[in-house]
Amino acid sequence: MIVSSALIENAVNEFAKLPGIGKKTALRLVLHLLKQETPQVEQFGEVITRMRRQIKFCKQCHNVSDDDVCNICASHTRNQKLVCVVESIRDVIAIENTQQFNGAYHVLGGIISPIDGIGPDQLNIHTLVERVQQHGVEEVIMAVSPTIEGDTTIYYLSKKLKDLPVKVTTIARGIAFGGELEYADEMTLARSLTNRLPLENYLQNK
Amino acid sequence: MIVSSALIENAVNEFAKLPGIGKKTALRLVLHLLKQETPQVEQFGEVITRMRRQIKFCKQCHNVSDDDVCNICASHTRNQKLVCVVESIRDVIAIENTQQFNGAYHVLGGIISPIDGIGPDQLNIHTLVERVQQHGVEEVIMAVSPTIEGDTTIYYLSKKLKDLPVKVTTIARGIAFGGELEYADEMTLARSLTNRLPLENYLQNK
Incomplete structure (x- = not known):
């Protein structure tokens, strides 16, 4: 892709490193950011950098966390x-x-x-x-x-x-809500038969 | 979306402001950046912020440019x-x-x-x-x-x-390469007839 600005080209390349984002989408995102005010774009950059710098992993459950122990464990x-x-x-x-x-x-x-x-x-x-x-x-x-x-x-x-x-x-393994029996694989269908539930349980969860 | 970290939630919200990126995609991008080393993520943030801060518009043609006059005009x-x-x-x-x-x-x-x-x-x-x-x-x-x-x-x-x-x-307006006549709209088809080219021109461009 030929862009007459190295600044834009670098930004496009950075976005294109993200999963599922090609050069064309990256260009669209960069041109969108170009239309925003500078403080907004600075905030975008800062929030993401801060996230990576300050993120911790919970000592107990290894979930992402803002502190040493995540708020679920705490x-x-x-x-x-x-x-x-x-x-x-x-x-x-x-x-x-x-x-x-x-x-x-x-x-x-x-x-x-x-x-x-x-x-x-x-x-x-x-x-x-x-x-x-x-x-x-x-x-x-x-x-x-x-x-x-x-x-x-x-x-x-x-x-x-x-x-x-x-x-x-x-x-539980079984047929997903909205799933159709005829399209379920044999293993799932077999397990859903083996692990069948009393009807009361099923109706309770409705 | 419930995420147990405010740092991640803010980053997801920033990504989700971009066009065509919903919360789920934003989360996927943020989790991808979490797996990268900190300096790489810092570079991502810096390149984008710098792009927005330093970009200029060419005085002559209004194209984006790294200088006062873009490299096409110069x-x-x-x-x-x-x-x-x-x-x-x-x-x-x-x-x-x-x-x-x-x-x-x-x-x-x-x-x-x-x-x-x-x-x-x-x-x-x-x-x-x-x-x-x-x-x-x-x-x-x-x-x-x-x-x-x-x-x-x-x-x-x-x-x-x-x-x-x-x-x-x-x-020139006309039928695009790979386009099929029967699917072209009347206006395009009519204009492509009015503006027909001598065959030599066509063959030259091949």
């Missing part, structure tokens, strides 16, 4: 004895947005995947076991993706936790 | 007597990318559109007339979009320029 209104194990920060946000979960989290920071060279030692598994031991956690919910890697991780964790006095559960 | 290898009138900076970039045009530009900064409250006085028309008068411009090419507003602008400019010793042309 909250007295949440059940700290119920810990939901997730792969990434994004999953925490997804579950928080349901507004249905009142426990705490534990972010693994990935999933066991030998093909990508990720073993248990690269993940925050050690701290989970410690946490269960030291904080009297009563239930650990495995909320990882239903893939082979996810199942491997669940299996590994369940072995690590099996001698501790803690209940281990996984989130 | 170039001795380009034909400064041939001026292509465009609506916006984006059009300059589009034409430059064809690598087929060796003249200079004049950016109007918009198009006459009474419905949006944009009249000739809001556009860089005065400076175009001055430029034609003072710099002995030989040809002005109107390269504005083939819309009612575009045609109004062309008509207005042609009246302003009609007493000056300058040739006024417009870019």
